[in-house]
Amino acid sequence: MKTFENLNLSDEIITTLNIQYIKEPTKIQRLCIPEILKGKNVFGEAKTGSGKTLAFLLPILEKTNPNNEVQVVILSPTRELAMQIESVAHALNTPLKILSVFGGRDIQSQMKKLKNPPEMIIATPGRFMDLYERKLINLNTVKCLILDEIDQLLEMGFRDDIIKINKWCVQKNQTLGFSATLSKSAKKLVYALTDTPEFISAEDDGYEQSHIAKDVVFTTPRGKFADLCSYLNEENPFLSIIFCRTRRRVDQLEVALHQAGYNCMKLHGGMPQSKRQQAMKAFRDLKIQYLISTEVAARGIDVTGVTHVINYDLPESPESYIHRIGRTGRVDQRGNTVTFVNEDEKKAYEDILNAINNQLK
Ligand code: ADP
Ligand code: MG
Numbered sequence: 148m149k150t151f152e153n154l155n156l157s158d159e160i161i162t163t164l165n166i167q168y169i170k171e172p173t174k175i176q177r178l179c180i181p182e183i184l185k186g187k188n189v190f191g192e193a194k195t196g197s198g199k200t201l202a203f204l205l206p207i208l209e210k211t212n213p214n215n216e217v218q219v220v221i222l223s224p225t226r227e228l229a230m231q232i233e234s235v236a237h238a239l240n241t242p243l244k245i246l247s248v249f250g251g252r253d254i255q256s257q258m259k260k261l262k263n264p265p266e267m268i269i270a271t272p273g274r275f276m277d278l279y280e281r282k283l284i285n286l287n288t289v290k291c292l293i294l295d296e297i298d299q300l301l302e303m304g305f306r307d308d309i310i311k312i313n314k315w316c317v318q319k320n321q322t323l324g325f326s327a328t329l330s331k332s333a334k335k336l337v338y339a340l341t342d343t344p345e346f347i348s349a350e351d352d353g354y355e356q357s358h359i360a361k362d363v364v365f366t367t368p369r370g371k372f373a374d375l376c377s378y379l380n381e382e383n384p385f386l387s388i389i390f391c392r393t394r395r396r397v398d399q400l401e402v403a404l405h406q407a408g409y410n411c412m413k414l415h416g417g418m419p420q421s422k423r424q425q426a427m428k429a430f431r432d433l434k435i436q437y438l439i440s441t442e443v444a445a446r447g448i449d450v451t452g453v454t455h456v457i458n459y460d461l462p463e464s465p466e467s468y469i470h471r472i473g474r475t476g477r478v479d480q481r482g483n484t485v486t487f488v489n490e491d492e493k494k495a496y497e498d499i500l501n502a503i504n505n506q507l508k
Pocket of ligand 1: 196
């Protein structure tokens with residue numbers, strides 16, 4: 148039987164999971180949890196929505212004690228993901244103090260909270276370094292450094308920051324990392340952090356995002372907005388993320404949809420932190436039906452019940468397509484996606500589909 152009991156987790160954690168209807172570990176969880184408990188330097192690769200967050204949080208919470216020392220540092224590429232990891236950790240009913248720190252949020256209050264050190268810090272690299280350099284975080288007690296969404300951390304240019312932070316954790320004895328894909332540069336980074344990585348892939352999970360329906364609408368730049376509205380009116384998505392290529396495109400689409408009477412908000416990296424948080428909260432609380440976002444802002448975000456992912460602009464690569472559609476159909480749910488493709492993008496769209504099909508083979 149595939150149960151959490153077989154993975155050597157404590158009864159407390161298993162009870163909490165059961166309350167959340169989480170009964171069977173996913174493949175990446177089954178493979179990684181025992182190894183992490185043994186102290187191995189695990190680097191896990193598994194598709195979006197396959198449960199990577201719990202794959203590292205569950206064993207790490209077991210290994211951490213409430214002692215007012217920073218023992219675990221989790222680095223996240225975005226503020227939204229840092230907050231999400233924090234809330235998943237809190238929901239596990241742990242006695243540990245957990246703090247997320249990231250730019251854009253009031254640094255004074257974060258400084259105050261650090262006076263009584265949390266056992267676990269979840270941070271974006273920039274703010275984390277800032278606080279460390281102000282001597283507000285003692286990293287001499289850190290035992291474990293975790294990188295979530297390694298590929299994206301690299302894409303966002305955090306490579307050197309990660310290496311620095313890694314050096315600061317002088318007593319560290321475990322390094323973990325997770326990503327939907329582990330690119331060559333990700334593996335290179337891994338070897339810069341530890342000599343003894345254990346790569347674990349749950350690629351062959353039989354999970355092929357086949358529970359996600361993939362539609363396409365061929366359109367023109369001029370007709371796109373009207374086509375989007377027709378699609379929305381026909382489908383009436385319960386909860387949907389609409390992806391645009393740039394912040395500007397997000398801004399424009401938000402105004403247009405808003406004027407057309409759709410219940411929407413926007414999310415991108417150029418917005419003030421308070422606005423970003425408001426949008427995420429409204430979306431999670433089902434106060435809005437549509438979140439219009441750049442891809443970067445939505446990376447790793449897990450909102451239960453997203454029924455439709457809409458690619459208003461074509462994703463730039465197969466990886467980004469997979470990331471985007473992974474926002475729906477999370478573990479065992481059904482999902483829908485639609486991609487709007489202009490005449491001159493047909494070739495690029497086909498290339499994406501072919502790349503994905505080849506990857507699955
Ligand atoms: P990933 O990081 O791989 O993209 P997440 O960790 O964000 O995926 O998890 C995706 C969703 O799956 C979350 O809503 C989470 O609560 C849920 N989930 C995680 N593990 C399980 C499980 N073993 N059984 C059912 N649902 C799970
Ligand atoms: Mg994740």
